[in-house]
Amino acid sequence: MLIVYATRTGNTRRFLSKTGFRTQPIEAGDVTEPFILATYTDGEGEVPERVWSFLETNSKQLVGVAAGGSRNFGQWFGRAADEIAAEYDVPVIHRFELSGTPSDVETFKKGVGTLVKLYQSEQ
């Protein structure tokens, strides 16, 4: 499963590099296969504007979402994932702290694995 990501300061990219999945940044352009989106959280629990723009043309193949953030933001921690899940009716796989703890990496990998199985059984 392809993971498409948005990063501003590199944490999301560093997190994904620990997972071993195939990745590409949203800047790489339109996506023509099923993918999971991983983004950082901005504002107060907000999805970065360029991620919304990307999803406007690429949401058809979106199968799940994960968001990075910082627990310093309290109730807004990783909330970008919930915003996207609500808008596009896809599951939240995980909310990870900055570039991710080993436990974040494991949880994300398991979540992706579950989604891949579900997706394959529906094809």
Ligand SMILES: Cc1cc2nc3c(=O)[nH]c(=O)nc-3n(C[C@H](O)[C@H](O)[C@H](O)COP(=O)(O)O)c2cc1C
């Ligand atoms: C202006 C600003 C607002 C942020 N707002 C949130 C937030 O609401 N919730 C959250 O969990 N993290 C928030 N963060 C933390 C970032 O999501 C976190 O640092 C993330 O790891 C950045 O990912 P990146 O390095 O891939 O860009 C904010 C960071 C900045 C600079």
